Amino acid sequence: MAPVPPRAKKAPRTWDSLAQALPPWILDYLQTSGFEQPTPVQKSTLDLFRGNKDVVVEAVTGSGKTLAYLIPVVEKLLRGDEAAKRHHVQGIIIAPTRELAQQIYNVCVNLIKFHPLSAEQLQHDRDEKRTITSEPVVYPQLLVGGTTKAAEDLSAFLRLSPNLLIGTPGRLAELLASPYVKAPASTFEVLVMDEADRLLDLGFSQELNRILGYLPKQRRTGLFSASLSDAVERLVTVGLLYPHRITVRVRNLKDGGEIQERKTPMSLQMSYLITPASQKMPALCQILEKLDPRPARSIVFFSTCFAVKYFARVLQGVLPEGFNIVSLHGKLEPQVREKNFERFVNSTSPSVLLTTDIAARGLDIPQVDLVVQHDPPTDTKVFIHRCGRAGRAGRRGLAVVFLQPGREEGYLQLLEVRQTPCTPLERPEIILTEEKAKAISSKIRKQAIADREVYQLAQRAFVSWARSYIEHQASSIFRISDLDWVDLAHGYGLVELPKMPEIKGKNIDRSLGLGIDVEAIPFKEKAREQKRLEELEKWKKEKAARIASQENANAEPGQKRKKNEAWSEKQDAEELKVARREKKRKRREAERASKMTEKEKLEHMKLEDMIEKVRKQNEEKAREEAEERRKERAAMGVDGKTYGAFGKGLPSKKKVVAEDSDDEFGGFDD
Numbered sequence: 001m002a003p004v005p006p007r008a009k010k011a012p013r014t015w016d017s018l019a020q021a022l023p024p025w026i027l028d029y030l031q032t033s034g035f036e037q038p039t040p041v042q043k044s045t046l047d048l049f050r051g052n053k054d055v056v057v058e059a060v061t062g063s064g065k066t067l068a069y070l071i072p073v074v075e076k077l078l079r080g081d082e083a084a085k086r087h088h089v090q091g092i093i094i095a096p097t098r099e100l101a102q103q104i105y106n107v108c109v110n111l112i113k114f115h116p117l118s119a120e121q122l123q124h125d126r127d128e129k130r131t132i133t134s135e136p137v138v139y140p141q142l143l144v145g146g147t148t149k150a151a152e153d154l155s156a157f158l159r160l161s162p163n164l165l166i167g168t169p170g171r172l173a174e175l176l177a178s179p180y181v182k183a184p185a186s187t188f189e190v191l192v193m194d195e196a197d198r199l200l201d202l203g204f205s206q207e208l209n210r211i212l213g214y215l216p217k218q219r220r221t222g223l224f225s226a227s228l229s230d231a232v233e234r235l236v237t238v239g240l241l242y243p244h245r246i247t248v249r250v251r252n253l254k255d256g257g258e259i260q261e262r263k264t265p266m267s268l269q270m271s272y273l274i275t276p277a278s279q280k281m282p283a284l285c286q287i288l289e290k291l292d293p294r295p296a297r298s299i300v301f302f303s304t305c306f307a308v309k310y311f312a313r314v315l316q317g318v319l320p321e322g323f324n325i326v327s328l329h330g331k332l333e334p335q336v337r338e339k340n341f342e343r344f345v346n347s348t349s350p351s352v353l354l355t356t357d358i359a360a361r362g363l364d365i366p367q368v369d370l371v372v373q374h375d376p377p378t379d380t381k382v383f384i385h386r387c388g389r390a391g392r393a394g395r396r397g398l399a400v401v402f403l404q405p406g407r408e409e410g411y412l413q414l415l416e417v418r419q420t421p422c423t424p425l426e427r428p429e430i431i432l433t434e435e436k437a438k439a440i441s442s443k444i445r446k447q448a449i450a451d452r453e454v455y456q457l458a459q460r461a462f463v464s465w466a467r468s469y470i471e472h473q474a475s476s477i478f479r480i481s482d483l484d485w486v487d488l489a490h491g492y493g494l495v496e497l498p499k500m501p502e503i504k505g506k507n508i509d510r511s512l513g514l515g516i517d518v519e520a521i522p523f524k525e526k527a528r529e530q531k532r533l534e535e536l537e538k539w540k541k542e543k544a545a546r547i548a549s550q551e552n553a554n555a556e557p558g559q560k561r562k563k564n565e566a567w568s569e570k571q572d573a574e575e576l577k578v579a580r581r582e583k584k585r586k587r588r589e590a591e592r593a594s595k596m597t598e599k600e601k602l603e604h605m606k607l608e609d610m611i612e613k614v615r616k617q618n619e620e621k622a623r624e625e626a627e628e629r630r631k632e633r634a635a636m637g638v639d640g641k642t643y644g645a646f647g648k649g650l651p652s653k654k655k656v657v658a659e660d661s662d663d664e665f666g667g668f669d670d
């Protein structure tokens with residue numbers, strides 16, 4: 001057992017105790033927001049990042065990292081004697097999702113409203129050209145795609161000349177590709193990557209390389225996340241060779257006096273529930289029902305978009321009364337996604353957000369009291385971020401992960417090693433019975449029997465879930481061969497198990513002993529059902545004709561059966577779908593164009609042409625530069641593999657380890 005070290009006398013952590021005093025307008029903002037003192041991560045980061053150092057910051061969720069970088073960023077943009085030239089960008093903040101970028105933008109706007117000159121500029125009519133002042137100001141632009149076109153963003157950039165860009169990688173890269181957008185070494189100050197480990201993932205590498213290709217090497221860079229340790233090998237890709245590293249952990253005094261370091265805030269109760277798949281929904285219902293006080297906002301994480309879509313459809317009437325269900329996933333239309341998110345954030349009655357990892361990181365939604373992980377995340381890093389949507393800034397929260405009995409219980413050891421330990425869920429007490437599970441399953445199933453659309457959605461959701469299970473990084477814990485398929489099917493309220501390669505050859509009754517004639521399940525919508533019946537009839541006739549002709553062909557020697565017939569039918573349907581989608585897109589485009597004036601149309605076409613041209617040029621340039629960087633790294637002997645885990649890896653000038661505790665073992669503000 002580690003002995004308890006004597007308590008070190010700490011200097012008080014106040015805004016006045018920062019190495020450099022904050023300007024009065026920032027102090028004014030902090031006071032108005034009720035932020036009486038800096039959080040531990042703010043104290044350490046502000047001293048270094050304001051002091052012109054590159055920083056790599058890993059601190060618990062909800063500990064105030066946004067302001068830890070926003071304050072230095074706005075200060076850097078305001079420190080010169082003159083305003084930035086028109087169309088010169090001075091700072092960029094990148095975030096992995098639209099919702100997070102929007103949130104950072106909102107915090108930034110709220111902050112700079114306290115800077116009189118910047119506030120004045122924000123007020124001017126956004127449809128007109130902005131008059132550049134002689135004195136420096138901060139003027140941010142949000143670049144997230146989805147609801148606006150790249151050409152519209154570029155046109156706003158040209159009109160408003162923002163000096164701080166906040167956005168997602170794809171849209172930022174597109175804007176920077178324009179020759180009108182400039183970020184020369186003489187002007188550009190600072191790059192921040194929020195949720196940096198996610199941005200350094202392979203999935204974003206192309207866009208990130210393009211963005212870096214437009215930025216000067218002489219700049220300040222800050223990387224922030226609650227889980228950066230695993231990404232340290234990739235820091236070199238953003239040109240960070242000797243960053244200052246700041247790590248904020250929580251020290252917890254366990255029963256028996258042992259000190260435990262953890263990466264989650266003290267205000268967040270981290271729990272698990274071992275439950276068969278068929279009992280997950282009853283367990284969720286009981287948690288919602290029994291939690292006292294009733295959770296204002298809850299988030300339930302699933303592993304796929306289809307699972308979210310399906311459960312959002314069937315759970316109303318299954319969850320306890322009085323809870324609104326809202327869904328958020330990447331397959332929603334951008335406008336719907338935006339609307340749903342706002343609906344959840346602004347809800348005044350208890351609400352449950354069903355979502356995927358799209359909402360796992362960074363979102364600072366007020367009053368999230370409960371996070372339930374119906375499916376553990378396929379990427380282990382994401383676990384901490386999902387939990388961290390609750391228990392933020394000292395507010396109490398509960399995070400529960402559901403694990404199936406057996407091998408999945410091994411996940412608990414993995415969480416322990418990753419300093420995100422969980423304890424069994426004791427309060428509220430969950431009592432699971434077979435009757436309750438059956439009742440919920442049958443409630444869901446009834447909806448599928450009443451509407452083919454729900455039946456199809458259920459099948460699709462289940463298949464997508466099975467595919468995601470195979471994707472688990474911790475593949476020795478999450479093994480598809482260990483799954484109890486029939487129990488899982490009941491958990492989803494299926495009327496039959498879909499035909500899947502995963503269950504092929506297994507002795508499983510796909511009908512689940514329910515004996516439901518799935519072909520007879522109708523679409524609720526009359527016209528759709530009529531069409532289905534006609535198609536079914538046609539298909540049956542064609543099939544009969546095919547079999548007949550096959551039999552004739554087989555009768556002739558040397559003839560082989562055409563194996564890909566069914567597949568080619570599917571292919572035709574797929575192509576038809578794509579063609580329909582394209583038609584719809586063109587119709588929408590035409591509608592939009594019809595509302596434009598001739599001048600606007602011309603401008604729009606020119607912009608689109610230009611963007612396309614520049615995009616092609618820049619893709620080529622980014623490829624060349626990536627190759628150059630690779631060669632540079634090879635020449636320096638830096639190949640990523642040589643560096644170990646966080647703390648032992650890349651050389652750093654200084655490592656600051658701050659504790660997320662004001663008193664000896666408590667969480668901040670707790």
Ligand SMILES: Nc1ncnc2c1ncn2[C@@H]1O[C@H](COP(=O)(O)OP(=O)(O)OP(=O)(O)O)[C@@H](O)[C@H]1O
Pocket residue numbers: 034035036037038039042059060061062063064065066067225226361362363364388389392393
């Ligand atoms: N000094 C402070 N005192 C009290 N509350 C603060 C302080 N600074 C920020 N907060 C509040 O703490 C909450 C969490 O902040 P923020 O979203 O920046 O956390 P984070 O560390 O970025 O979390 P995540 O890792 O989940 O992205 C916000 O609601 C913010 O307003």
